[in-house]
Amino acid sequence: MNSNIKISFIGSGNMALSLIKGLIASGFPATNIIATDPNESKRQSISQTLGIACLEDNASAVAQSDIVVLAIKPQVLQNVCTEVGGAMQQKNPLIISVAAGVRATDIVRWLGGKVAVVRCMPNTPAMIQSGATGLYANEFVSEEQKSQAENILRAVGITVWVKTESDLDTVTAVSGSGPAYYFLFMEAMQKAAQGMGLSEQAARILTIQTAFGAAKMALESSEDCAQLRRNVTSPNGTTEKAIQSFESNRLEDIVAEAMMCAKLRAETLADELSDCPPPKKLEQH
Structure with missing residues (x-):
C-alpha cells in the first residue's frame, strides 16, 4: 500500500489498536496514522507507545x-457520521467500517453523498494477528480502494470478500461468532x-494443543475437513466410536441451527x- 496515504482511526479500542499495530509491523509509517479518543490520558499513552x-x-x-x-460502537456510529460528514467532503476518503451490524447504506446516508464504504466483519483473534475478516464493498468503492481495505485488514489475519452485504450476516455466524463455538467445544x-x-x-493443554494442531493441519492441507476427519477415523477404532456418538446426537443439525440463530x-x-429499517415482509397465506 502507498506509504504516502494517511489513515485515521475514529475510535481507539482493542480492534483499532490491533489494526494500527499490525500496519506499523508491516512497515506502514506511524507518522501517517491518526487515531482519535475522547480521553486525554489515553491519547497521550497511544501517541507515546505507538x-x-x-x-x-x-x-x-x-x-x-x-x-x-x-472503529467505534455501533450505537454511536450515526452521531459520529453526522459529526464528520462535512469534514469528509474535503477529501472524499474511503470509509472502512468495523462497527458490527451497521449497514453500508445507513453509513452512506448518515455521511451524505456518494461515499465509498467497505464494511468489515473481523473477529476477536484479530487482536493476536490471527483474525478472519469478511469484507463487503458498496458500488462507490474502486478496485484500488478495495486493495487498500484488504491490505489494512490483512495486517491482522486473512480476508474474504463477499458479493452482497447480507452475506456479512453469514460471515458473522461463521467467523464473527465462531471463536466462541470452538471455546465452548474445548x-x-x-x-x-x-x-x-x-x-x-x-x-x-491437551485440549488446546489438539484444537490448534487440527486447525493448522486444515489450513495447510490440500484436503478438505471431511477427508482429514476420515484420515484419522480407523474402522471400528476409538475415533469412529466418538464420531458415531456425535452423529447419533445430531451434531451437524445442532451446529446448523446454532449458526442460523x-x-x-x-x-x-x-x-x-x-x-430506516427495510419494510417487513408480508406473510404468505
Whole structure:
C-alpha cells in the first residue's frame, strides 16, 4: 500500500489498536496514522507507545485522511457520521467500517453523498494477528480502494470478500461468532477429560494443543475437513466410536441451527441499528 496515504482511526479500542499495530509491523509509517479518543490520558499513552498522532476531534482527523476506519460502537456510529460528514467532503476518503451490524447504506446516508464504504466483519483473534475478516464493498468503492481495505485488514489475519452485504450476516455466524463455538467445544472436552481423571492442567493443554494442531493441519492441507476427519477415523477404532456418538446426537443439525440463530440475530440487530429499517415482509397465506 502507498506509504504516502494517511489513515485515521475514529475510535481507539482493542480492534483499532490491533489494526494500527499490525500496519506499523508491516512497515506502514506511524507518522501517517491518526487515531482519535475522547480521553486525554489515553491519547497521550497511544501517541507515546505507538508514535502516532492521537486527537480528540474526529472531524479534524477525517479532514486529513485518505482512508477513515470507523472503529467505534455501533450505537454511536450515526452521531459520529453526522459529526464528520462535512469534514469528509474535503477529501472524499474511503470509509472502512468495523462497527458490527451497521449497514453500508445507513453509513452512506448518515455521511451524505456518494461515499465509498467497505464494511468489515473481523473477529476477536484479530487482536493476536490471527483474525478472519469478511469484507463487503458498496458500488462507490474502486478496485484500488478495495486493495487498500484488504491490505489494512490483512495486517491482522486473512480476508474474504463477499458479493452482497447480507452475506456479512453469514460471515458473522461463521467467523464473527465462531471463536466462541470452538471455546465452548474445548471447554466441554476439557471438562470431560477431567471427569475421566486427568488433571485440570493436563486436560487444558491437551485440549488446546489438539484444537490448534487440527486447525493448522486444515489450513495447510490440500484436503478438505471431511477427508482429514476420515484420515484419522480407523474402522471400528476409538475415533469412529466418538464420531458415531456425535452423529447419533445430531451434531451437524445442532451446529446448523446454532449458526442460523446467529445469522438471524445479526439481521435483527442491523434493523435495530438502522434509522430506516427495510419494510417487513408480508406473510404468505
